[in-house]
Amino acid sequence: MVDKIVIENLSLTYAEGNESLRHINLKIAANAITVLFGPAGGGKSSLLRCINRLNDLTDIRLLQGKILIDGQNVLDPKTDVIALRRKVGMVFARPVVLPFSIRGNLTYGLELAGEKRKSRLDEAVERSLKLAALWEEVKDRLDDPAVALSGGQQQRLCLARVLANQPEIILLDEPTSGLDPISTGKVEAALQELKHQYTIVLVPHSVQQAARTADYAAFFLQGELVEFGPGRDLFTNPKDKRTEDYVEGRFG
């Protein structure tokens, strides 16, 4: 097992409020789905935003510790943030498609990066749509506006857009919270395939989704990482009383 991301003693306090992350130590394996779960306010989104430096423009009082990706500390001021965000793609709760065609949503990033060859762009479009389990549904209408897709399709397009940039790590923050069960199932199925090639960090929208998807699971409560372990252990045989109470639905 390769640890793709190693988080060491990470603490975060925003300018407003108390500590949002307290001394987090966590190793995230390559080629697996690691879920970060727990009640709202636990620090899950904050942690994801640290991993790809989305917090850079946020008013922060204190950020200490390390986040090593392939051994490099991404919190180091010398980090190339553009390159980092290529390597670490992110999908958010609400699909935000660009006001372009389906194809245009997928070629945009590559074109910005200087790719002009049509064959390369076409290849990236097909590959990323297949990986996101959307190809069959849209292959005959790639030039239609992306906004015409259903919510579930738009979210898979956002996933495909991330994949088109050939990341190594994919962060997903409650990516199916606005989706119906069928679309949710498609996204989850896509993630199960993708994990063979990528490192996936998922904040699920429910304990059920956490239990369904987790190879590894980390339970967060009010800025603390309470428990971490293989999903099958954590959901069936939690060690910490707080994890057990949450998993069994005694608090929300």
Ligand SMILES: Nc1ncnc2c1ncn2[C@@H]1O[C@H](COP(=O)(O)OP(=O)(O)O)[C@@H](O)[C@H]1O
């Ligand atoms: N930009 C921000 N400024 C100040 N406080 C924030 C900000 N973002 C999150 N917080 C606070 O940090 C804590 C953790 O929030 P968050 O990371 O969103 O948790 P989760 O994703 O687990 O619900 C909460 O107390 C929240 O109010």
Ligand SMILES: [Mg+2]
């Ligand atoms: Mg959140």
